[in-house]
Amino acid sequence: MAQPGGDGTIGAAAAASGVSAKMIRYYESVGLIRPAARSDGNYRRFTERDIHELRFIRRARDLGFGLAEIDRLLSLWRDRTRPSRDVKAIADAHLAALEQRIAELQAMAATLRTLAHCCAGDDRPDCPILDDLDRGQP
Amino acid sequence: MAQPGGDGTIGAAAAASGVSAKMIRYYESVGLIRPAARSDGNYRRFTERDIHELRFIRRARDLGFGLAEIDRLLSLWRDRTRPSRDVKAIADAHLAALEQRIAELQAMAATLRTLAHCCAGDDRPDCPILDDLDRGQP
DNA sequence: CCTTGACCTTCCCATGGTGGGAAGGTCCAT
DNA sequence: ATGGACCTTCCCACCATGGGAAGGTCAAGG
Structure with a gap:
């Protein structure tokens, strides 16, 4: 099976990242992550990149960082000149x-x-x- | 001044117990404490006994107990046969x-x-x- | 007596992350 | 074509706390 990323649905992304589907939607709603792309049937589609980011968030949560802090960490992570x-x-x-x-x-x-x-x-x-x-x- | 209990208003009870007026009302609303008596003008009236109980709650909160636990502690406190x-x-x-x-x-x-x-x-x-x-x- | 200001009342809203569940739509395998 | 697994959005609850609005009460001082 295409292990990493599964079929790209939110359920697969949740399983692959350790972040619940519920929380993925929540992170999207508060702007922590960019709105995911959508399929024809309006399903969210998650790329490897997205899942990588979710894993980052998951690890940061595990270290006790709040979402505001994670938001800043994500910005720095993406900024190669940080x-x-x-x-x-x-x-x-x-x-x-x-x-x-x-x-x-x-x-x-x-x-x-x-x-x-x-x-x-x-x-x-x-x-x-x-x-x-x-x-x-x- | 009649130090302990002040004038019996919620503000005085708050000052005397270390529990904010807001929280006293909240504790009452969730049934942690009995509804306080009311004055003619519908002000809550707190007795020494009430304030004593609020102090108990305050100390229990300071020890990290949740309200459900405090509810049980209060029951035991009042029960001399515990x-x-x-x-x-x-x-x-x-x-x-x-x-x-x-x-x-x-x-x-x-x-x-x-x-x-x-x-x-x-x-x-x-x-x-x-x-x-x-x-x-x- | 009447105003002023401090205090009281109730009610609604927000916080922070998380979960539960309802009502309805999509997709795939049988 | 049907069933079931999954998706969508939306609302509610948690826990304890604070903020603030709109309006009522009370006491002191003019």
Whole structure:
């Protein structure tokens, strides 16, 4: 079978790129990707190039980039005269955001771990978790 | 001033609890809190008890609990015959979710760190970050 | 007493990505 | 020609939050 790209339908592009058909249409609707070509029956037709781009988007999503960031990354990707500085700036900013989010979640987890550790978890009602939520950490 | 609770309006409750007026109305609309009493002029009136509950919610949100979880925590909080086991189960499940999310974000951050580290970040177009998104990690 | 301004009310809209599903059209194999 | 797998568009929902419009209430000060 013509593996890569399949028959060029959205379903084949979805399978080949790892981006759901639903999301491909959404990306098109918000202008992240160019409107796909259409067949006689008004079906979207995806080329290898399109699928390559979708894979790019998929990987960027997997790294946690938002669609706005991906839009800029795609522009830079297509621009052979880009300064890598610009790419790095986007990556660094995203990395900083990730690290901040991680720190926040870790703070929550640490608190929760402490409280849960002190909770007997038995039939009795006394519970440091509820106590903390009730009174704030005293 | 009558510090705690202020004049009982939603603004005072918001200031006293750290939950925005907007969110208080929202919590009421989705049934997380009981509909507040109303004054002659149809203003919501918040008691100390209400504000206490809002603070509980605020702290639970700060620990990353979702509204559905908070709903269950509130029920347990109000139930003096609760088994602390039930509270702990909710906390443990949430902790596991937090830890999983942290691991995911850390994986993203690690990949991104490696790529960004290898990127010159200068005028030249060559960029391992785009290369990775283009080809997958080769 | 009446104005002013701060606050309240409800209602709608947007965010960000994702999925679900309905109603209808296309395409291919039997 | 029929059935089923796929496509199309369109609307709805999620979760928690904020913005803002249009209109009502209340208290202080002139």
